Amino acid sequence: MKKQRLVIVGAGSTYTIGMIMSLIAEKENFPLKSITFYDIDKERQERVAKATEVILKEKYPELEEFKYTTDKKEAFENVDFAFIQIRTGGLSMREKDEKIPLSYGVVGQETCGPGGMAYGMRSIPDMIELIKDIRKYSKDAWILNYTNPAAIVAEALRRVFPNDKKILNICDMPAAIMVSYAKILGKEIWDLVPEYFGLNHFGWFTKIYDKEGNDLTDKLKNHILNKGFVPEDAEIANDKSWIKTFKQVETMIKDFPEYLPNTYLQYYLYPQKMVEKEDPNYTRANQVMDGREKRVINLCNTIIKDQSIENVHLEADIHGRYMVRVAASLAYHNCDIFIVIVENNGIISNLPDDAMVEVPAMITSHGPKPFAVGKIPTFYKGLIEGQLAYEKLVVDAFFANDYDKMLQALTLNRTVVNAPVARKILDDLIEANKDYWPELK
Numbered sequence: 001m002k003k004q005r006l007v008i009v010g011a012g013s014t015y016t017i018g019m020i021m022s023l024i025a026e027k028e029n030f031p032l033k034s035i036t037f038y039d040i041d042k043e044r045q046e047r048v049a050k051a052t053e054v055i056l057k058e059k060y061p062e063l064e065e066f067k068y069t070t071d072k073k074e075a076f077e078n079v080d081f082a083f084i085q086i087r088t089g090g091l092s093m094r095e096k097d098e099k100i101p102l103s104y105g106v107v108g109q110e111t112c113g114p115g116g117m118a119y120g121m122r123s124i125p126d127m128i129e130l131i132k133d134i135r136k137y138s139k140d141a142w143i144l145n146y147t148n149p150a151a152i153v154a155e156a157l158r159r160v161f162p163n164d165k166k167i168l169n170i171c172d173m174p175a176a177i178m179v180s181y182a183k184i185l186g187k188e189i190w191d192l193v194p195e196y197f198g199l200n201h202f203g204w205f206t207k208i209y210d211k212e213g214n215d216l217t218d219k220l221k222n223h224i225l226n227k228g229f230v231p232e233d234a235e236i237a238n239d240k241s242w243i244k245t246f247k248q249v250e251t252m253i254k255d256f257p258e259y260l261p262n263t264y265l266q267y268y269l270y271p272q273k274m275v276e277k278e279d280p281n282y283t284r285a286n287q288v289m290d291g292r293e294k295r296v297i298n299l300c301n302t303i304i305k306d307q308s309i310e311n312v313h314l315e316a317d318i319h320g321r322y323m324v325r326v327a328a329s330l331a332y333h334n335c336d337i338f339i340v341i342v343e344n345n346g347i348i349s350n351l352p353d354d355a356m357v358e359v360p361a362m363i364t365s366h367g368p369k370p371f372a373v374g375k376i377p378t379f380y381k382g383l384i385e386g387q388l389a390y391e392k393l394v395v396d397a398f399f400a401n402d403y404d405k406m407l408q409a410l411t412l413n414r415t416v417v418n419a420p421v422a423r424k425i426l427d428d429l430i431e432a433n434k435d436y437w438p439e440l441k
């Protein structure tokens with residue numbers, strides 16, 4: 001098996017240590033020659049990198065090289081894979097994305113509604129630049145992108161790099177949900193075969209099978225309705241906010257029993273309830289800053305001080321393992337099935353060809369080979385068309401610097417609807433993002 005050279009872009013991320021543990025857990029499936037870290041924040045990256053050095057020494061001694069840099073040439077030259085996980089503007093801008101809409105009684109969320117739009121407008125320019133830079137130094141590398149909002153980023157990248165078939169956008173939410181399904185069914189996630197359709201953070205499982213072809217969908221629905229639904233992936237199992245989110249799946253199945261929903265649909269189906277449960281002065285960004293971010297900083301500091309991992313708890317998570325298994329299937333033509341984001345081109349036959357949809361695909365060394373979904377029923381088609389129009393208009397507004405299109409986008413979004421409210425939120429977000437966004441005229 002050829003060993004791979006990997007660069008992690010945005011290596012100062014709170015997800016990097018989990019990714020390193022996942023690369024270690026999956027080293028038989030995805031053996032590495034080298035890992036390089038790249039970030040624009042030297043200090044933030046260095047802490048994670050120095051802790052990673054200790055972890056790798058103990059758990060991955062066969063790795064030939066580990067280095068970290070803020071120099072693009074050094075980072076991107078001669079790599080086989082780039083994993084991108086950047087957050088333009090950091091968590092402090094996420095806080096504004098959440099608090100500004102909430103101050104108008106509208107959902108304030110990282111990837112949904114006006115918050116997702118604001119974040120998208122910041123992510124697009126950095127993502128375009130990074131892809132150009134990676135391609136300058138490594139023409140054939142696979143680029144796996146997790147950077148959010150994945151739907152808007154994927155649409156922008158589709159437009160700018162139409163012929164680059166080695167960029168793949170991925171979300172871990174379907175996988176995290178499947179970890180909970182697997183627990184209910186007494187199986188491993190890798191034993192389940194999903195049927196799924198939608199947009200990123202806007203989709204439904206239509207069937208869950210096991211590898212023998214047994215249909216487990218009704219068993220899952222009955223379990224969720226009678227015994228509830230909780231997060232099981234270690235990273236989120238004890239997180240109060242995620243526990244509430246998974247509980248909402250029960251209500252969604254009661255109201256719409258046909259399919260099993262992605263957790264993110266709660267923001268579009270129950271926007272008012274989502275607003276009511278939020279504290280407008282202490283949103284998810286604050287929870288993450290006080291929770292995951294602090295935890296990762298402390299974890300790294302302990303490892304660096306001890307020069308050992310004996311006093312910390314380290315675990316691979318589904319976020320990392322999913323990305324690594326997708327990469328392995330691309331590298332070695334494993335033909336495994338994963339839910340990924342691809343251009344529609346007839347997969348969902350009653351949606352436009354140029355939609356970026358989230359569907360299961362066989363992952364081969366020639367890229368994802370998605371399975372046909374066919375026609376989807378009116379309710380889902382209607383919801384998706386509205387959301388798709390919003391996503392397309394956001395990207396149109398970005399490239400045309402067009403205020404009117406952005407106002408149309410926000411008004412279309414199910415979390416907003418009211419045009420004067422859309423305008424007020426947009427104006428506040430423009431002001432808050434003046435260091436990041438192109439000027440909308």
Ligand SMILES: NC(=O)c1ccc[n+]([C@@H]2O[C@H](COP(=O)([O-])OP(=O)(O)OC[C@H]3O[C@@H](n4cnc5c(N)ncnc54)[C@H](O)[C@@H]3O)[C@@H](O)[C@H]2O)c1
Nearest residue numbers: 010012013014015039040041085086087146147148171172
């Ligand atoms: N797609 C998914 O399902 C999924 C799941 C989890 C996280 N994410 C995304 O992963 C990203 C990281 O999340 P986080 O909470 O760890 O954020 P974070 O702020 O902790 O880390 C992001 C890192 O990116 C760096 N960065 C910012 N701009 C950069 C650029 N232009 N080039 C290189 N590095 C840059 C920052 O300095 C920081 O170290 C976010 O976009 C988040 O939304 C996506």
Ligand SMILES: O=P(O)(O)OC[C@H]1O[C@H](O[C@H]2[C@H](O)[C@@H](O)[C@@H](O)O[C@@H]2CO)[C@H](O)[C@@H](O)[C@@H]1O
Nearest residue numbers: 148171172173176233235236284288317318319
């Ligand atoms: O609010 P956050 O920052 O905790 O989470 C936002 C992200 O939520 C999803 O990712 C989950 C993931 O599904 C789970 O497996 C685990 O790794 O935790 C992540 C969140 O902490 C979602 O798919 C991402 O797009 C969001 O960024």
Ligand SMILES: [Mn+2]
Nearest residue numbers: 150171172173
């Ligand atoms: Mn996601």
